Amino acid sequence: MVAAPATNAPIHQSSSDGATLAIRDLHVNIDSREIIHGIDLTVNKGEVHAILGPNGSGKSTLAYALMGHPRYAVTSGEVELKGEDLLAMSADERSRNGLFLCFQYPTSIPGIQMGNFLRLAMKARFGDAAIKTFRKELTEKLRILKMDESYMRRYLNEGFSGGEKKKAEILQMALLKPEIAIMDETDSGLDVDAFKVVADGVNAMRGPDVGFVVITHYNRMLEYIKPDFVHVLIGGKIVKSGGPELALAVDQHGYQPILEELREQGVEIELMEEAGATYAREEPTEREHDPFRSHGLTGL
Amino acid sequence: MATDIEVTSKELAIHVDPNRERLLREAEKELPLEYSAGWSDPETYFFKSGRGVSRETVEMISRMKNEPAWMLDRRIKSYDHFLSRKMPSWGADLSEINFDEMYYYIKPAREQGKTWDDVPQDIKNTFDKLGIPEAERKFLAGVSAQYESEVVYHSLREDLEKLGVIFTDMDSGLREYPEMVKRYFGTVIPYKDNKFAALNTAVWSGGSFVYVPKGVHVAIPLQAYFRINAKNAGQFERTLIIADEGSYVHYIEGCTAPIWSEDSLHSAVVELIAMKDATIRYTTVQNWSNNVYNIVTKRAVAHENATVAWIDGNLGSKITMKYPAVYLLGRGSKAEIVTAAFANQGQVQDAGGQVWHCAPETTSTITSKSVSKGNGRTSFRGWLKIYKGCVDSVSAMRCDAMLLDKECRSDTYPTIEVDEEKVALGHEATVSKIGEEELFYLMSRGLSEREAITQIVNGFIEPFTKTLPMEYAIELNRLIQMQMDGAVG
Ligand SMILES: Nc1ncnc2c1ncn2[C@@H]1O[C@H](COP(=O)(O)OP(=O)(O)O)[C@@H](O)[C@H]1O
Numbered sequence: 001m002v003a004a005p006a007t008n009a010p011i012h013q014s015s016s017d018g019a020t021l022a023i024r025d026l027h028v029n030i031d032s033r034e035i036i037h038g039i040d041l042t043v044n045k046g047e048v049h050a051i052l053g054p055n056g057s058g059k060s061t062l063a064y065a066l067m068g069h070p071r072y073a074v075t076s077g078e079v080e081l082k083g084e085d086l087l088a089m090s091a092d093e094r095s096r097n098g099l100f101l102c103f104q105y106p107t108s109i110p111g112i113q114m115g116n117f118l119r120l121a122m123k124a125r126f127g128d129a130a131i132k133t134f135r136k137e138l139t140e141k142l143r144i145l146k147m148d149e150s151y152m153r154r155y156l157n158e159g160f161s162g163g164e165k166k167k168a169e170i171l172q173m174a175l176l177k178p179e180i181a182i183m184d185e186t187d188s189g190l191d192v193d194a195f196k197v198v199a200d201g202v203n204a205m206r207g208p209d210v211g212f213v214v215i216t217h218y219n220r221m222l223e224y225i226k227p228d229f230v231h232v233l234i235g236g237k238i239v240k241s242g243g244p245e246l247a248l249a250v251d252q253h254g255y256q257p258i259l260e261e262l263r264e265q266g267v268e269i270e271l272m273e274e275a276g277a278t279y280a281r282e283e284p285t286e287r288e289h290d291p292f293r294s295h296g297l298t299g300l
Numbered sequence: 301m302a303t304d305i306e307v308t309s310k311e312l313a314i315h316v317d318p319n320r321e322r323l324l325r326e327a328e329k330e331l332p333l334e335y336s337a338g339w340s341d342p343e344t345y346f347f348k349s350g351r352g353v354s355r356e357t358v359e360m361i362s363r364m365k366n367e368p369a370w371m372l373d374r375r376i377k378s379y380d381h382f383l384s385r386k387m388p389s390w391g392a393d394l395s396e397i398n399f400d401e402m403y404y405y406i407k408p409a410r411e412q413g414k415t416w417d418d419v420p421q422d423i424k425n426t427f428d429k430l431g432i433p434e435a436e437r438k439f440l441a442g443v444s445a446q447y448e449s450e451v452v453y454h455s456l457r458e459d460l461e462k463l464g465v466i467f468t469d470m471d472s473g474l475r476e477y478p479e480m481v482k483r484y485f486g487t488v489i490p491y492k493d494n495k496f497a498a499l500n501t502a503v504w505s506g507g508s509f510v511y512v513p514k515g516v517h518v519a520i521p522l523q524a525y526f527r528i529n530a531k532n533a534g535q536f537e538r539t540l541i542i543a544d545e546g547s548y549v550h551y552i553e554g555c556t557a558p559i560w561s562e563d564s565l566h567s568a569v570v571e572l573i574a575m576k577d578a579t580i581r582y583t584t585v586q587n588w589s590n591n592v593y594n595i596v597t598k599r600a601v602a603h604e605n606a607t608v609a610w611i612d613g614n615l616g617s618k619i620t621m622k623y624p625a626v627y628l629l630g631r632g633s634k635a636e637i638v639t640a641a642f643a644n645q646g647q648v649q650d651a652g653g654q655v656w657h658c659a660p661e662t663t664s665t666i667t668s669k670s671v672s673k674g675n676g677r678t679s680f681r682g683w684l685k686i687y688k689g690c691v692d693s694v695s696a697m698r699c700d701a702m703l704l705d706k707e708c709r710s711d712t713y714p715t716i717e718v719d720e721e722k723v724a725l726g727h728e729a730t731v732s733k734i735g736e737e738e739l740f741y742l743m744s745r746g747l748s749e750r751e752a753i754t755q756i757v758n759g760f761i762e763p764f765t766k767t768l769p770m771e772y773a774i775e776l777n778r779l780i781q782m783q784m785d786g787a788v789g
Pocket residue numbers: 030031035053054055056057058059060061062272274
């Protein structure tokens with residue numbers, strides 16, 4: 001499925017020819033149950049793709065499968081990163097080749113100091129030379145993300161608040177300079193300040209050298225980080241693609257109209273019976289109290 | 301009775317070098333893939349006993365050392381006890397130790413060296429390769445280098461000597477300070493304590509004798525290094541450390557041996573006496589080759605307000621059995637035992653710690669971290685006794701085991717006997733595998749699987765590593781990386 005160009009899309013259209021990330025008919029199992037039922041998606045450098053979808057629709061599954069988590073088994077389909085077979089690579093090779101995943105729930109590991117870990121990661125990605133400029137770069141990124149130097153002596157994500165964890169993910173992303181960055185609900189669970197810092201951090205990275213896949217189920221992220229393409233993922237399939245107006249439509253009317261449209265076309269969608277899965281529009285009360293709405297700041 | 305008590309003693313917090321992190325990193329050089337201390341020197345020894353141990357061997361050792369009668373008498377009694385005592389029925393399987401195959405006394409050189417140039421060339425080269433003279437120049441207050449049965453080199457900084465600090469090999473200690481040695485030798489660990497303590501007392505040679513006078517703080521560490529070289533060698537050093545009132549000393553030992561297909565036996569006895577208000581910190585980073593049986597008895601007594609810390613890192617060896625112990629005899633005394641063990645393919649690390657609370661307001665912590673790889677086995681044996689009347693005592697025992705492979709195994713045997721009600725106790729044990737999520741997280745940032753596992757393991761034993769002086773922390777991280785790299789089976 002080729003995404004429709006957005007109104008303010010860059011001149012080039014997302015085409016799978018020589019694309020940075022090309023996903024074709026991807027099927028993914030967890031514990032031999034199919035969760036992703038055939039996804040096509042093409043992401044080029046310089047583009048921002050948003051993936052919207054209710055809880056349990058398979059967004060994280062897609063992200064994990066792309067990053068190479070051993071429990072997420074790709075049963076068929078192809079994925080190319082810069083023309084190379086991504087699926088043949090181990091997770092660390094994927095990382096070193098320029099793929100990055102901002103985890104929805106970053107893992108904490110006791111005993112490993114953040115600073116040492118970042119240095120190892122930089123060395124893995126860019127070789128020994130990167131160590132020389134590491135300090136300087138780190139200081140700069142810490143400043144942008146309003147993170148204290150003392151983070152570096154803390155254990156990896158251990159005892160971090162939700163906001164601190166997400167900032168730490170953005171910090172890693174900023175240092176490792178991926179060519180394709182997948183952000184899995186980096187916006188959820190953040191307070192206003194943390195959210196702005198995270199969004200600014202992402203915007204500072206935006207440019208012709210990196211393509212983003214921003215997974216979210218709120219529109220608020222997309223007000224700060226304007227996507228070029230928007231895809232709706234429901235029941236393990238991308239059911240609709242479009243420009244920023246699609247995100248706006250989902251924000252206003254929820255997923256129900258899309259589901260009805262599909263039903264009329266006779267398309268079958270496997271709806272997950274997740275506790276948190278909401279196919280209706282977000283509760284208006286939540287919107288009214290959404291602190292992000294009351295801020296005029298666009299970040300763009 | 302409360303649970304989940306965390307106890308850390310301020311006295312024991314290691315001085316943190318602001319450059320520690322940087323220096324640790326700089327040390328992350330390319331590492332050898334195999335046991336790197338596994339070479340051996342040709343045997344051009346001054347004297348080597350025949351194989352096996354007998355009453356004659358015991359008498360010969362004593363005669364060669366020109367010992368006083370009481371020591372010969374003690375040796376003979378110990379030998380008799382060794383013969384009559386059964387092998388321990390618990391712990392690791394020691395049935396394959398062949399006592400008749402071993403050499404019990406090897407004197408590598410006629411004289412002990414006062415400078416490294418006095419030491420025979422091969423032996424000097426070996427200690428050079430092990431980095432001992434370099435460490436001595438950089439950060440040690442004194443060094444004792446034992447090769448086979450004898451200390452071949454010994455030094456103590458002059459300023460400490462002037463303050464009355466004694467740091468010498470045990471044999472010289474017995475000659476030069478006969479009263480003090482006679483008074484304390486074997487008081488903490490009597491020869492009847494166990495079969496191996498009896499064997500050690502019968503054939504002991506080398507080890508250190510340390511005395512720190514009242515109020516003297518030996519701010520930088522003293523180090524002893526133990527090297528076994530010959531096939532089937534037995535090493536039976538004997539160490540006695542006495543810290544007089546209000547003094548402080550940090551003693552560090554390291555050890556290696558060549559890789560032989562024949563077994564060697566290392567069976568030491570270490571006795572510590574911390575007088576009122578004194579602190580003794582005893583650190584071991586052991587790295588025996590995989591043919592060494594390492595069965596060591598280590599015990600300390602702590603008088604009023606004294607502190608004893610055993611920091612015990614066990615890598616290598618075929619079988620290690622070692623449970624550093626502290627008798628808290630004085631009111632307000634403290635024991636801290638931190639152990640780490642790594643059991644690789646074919647190895648058994650049976651370790652732990654023991655504390656007896658014999659006075660009120662005493663504090664103890666036992667922390668153990670163990671990692672097993674391949675079919676390696678680790679066991680933790682923790683022994684805690686609080687006698688009636690030891691009111692307001694606090695004790696925390698914690699042991700964490702990590703299993704890296706399917707066939708490896710870890711067991712925990714805590715024994716806790718508390719006869720006093722008015723105490724606070726904490727006890728926790730965990731067993732974990734390398735988590736898939738942790739591994740994936742690190743790999744998703746570009747770390748190879750091996751690198752990621754090494755990081756997780758290093759992180760796991762970090763509570764141990766951080767108690768080590770920087771140089772030893774570097775060494776330990778290296779040794780662990782080597783264990784991770786080394787071919788399994
Ligand atoms: N580790 C897992 N084990 C088993 N089932 C899982 C696991 N992760 C996700 N799932 C299932 O896969 C489906 C998609 O989940 P997920 O990809 O996390 O959705 P989203 O990120 O869109 O909320 C859900 O039905 C969920 O229960």
